[in-house]
Amino acid sequence: MADLDKSRQAVLARIAGALRAAGRPDGDCALLAVSKTFPADAVRACHAAGQRAFGENYVQELVDKAAALRDLDVEWHFIGPLQSNKTRPVAETAHWVHSIERLKIAERLSAQRPDALPPLDVCVQVNVSGEASKSGCAPGDAIALAHAVAALPRLRLRGLMCIPEPTEDTARLAGQFAELRRLRDALRADGLALDTLSMGMSADLETAIAEGATLVRVGTALFGSRA
Ligand SMILES: *Cc1c(COP(=O)(O)O)cnc(C)c1O
DSSP, rough: OHHHHHHHHHHHHHHHHHHHHHTOTTOSSSSEOOOTTOOHHHHHHHHHHTOEEEESSSSHHHHHHHHHHHSSEEEEEOOOOGEEEEGGHHHHHOEEEEOOSSHHHHHHHHHOOOTOOEEEEEEEBBBTTOOOOOOOHHHHHHHHHHHHTTOOOEEEEEEEEEOOOOOOOOOHHHHHHHHHHHHHHHHHTOOOOOOEEEEOOOTTTHHHHTTTTEEEESSSHOOOOOO
């Protein structure tokens, strides 16, 4: 297993450097450790190194790891595509869902969120690259979807999430991150109290932070490459 203490410190240093370069305050961007495909023991080691927030893409993996790590105070974020027949275990297990792209999914999560738990924190995912293959709602639908999600009783809309086009063209990436920020700003102007821009991964977190990311989702740079 990778030395998770060392790799986490290196990622935290990248985040701190990017915040400084952007003239943003220390601590203004959180690290979500994306543990998909890695075993519960890897999460345990990363937790021992001080990490609390972990992201998972697959429902069964989320459920299995949450059960195996019940003794730890992990904050679980679901960040993968979510089908309507799989919402219940996510509503019962996750603290956050970043990948809301349709109202129907949000309505089910709200209805299925157990009363004993606090409201589920969510982000609306926006397809800022416009690629047909990509998850997320169309940018033109984001405002209406966000308002509808914010009105659901057992969800708390925290912000927006995106996965940009995989490109090394930094200006192009920056433009896609900036589009998400503009949508967030428009929703704030409408009166929604949003504090989260979930954008940036191992390869592009500096660009995302320069454009306002408040949470970066990092897998490879922490845990190594996935099989
Ligand atoms: C896998 C994944 C990540 C992490 O990507 P890395 O390049 O490994 O850092 C972030 N966000 C989402 C939605 C993912 O599916």
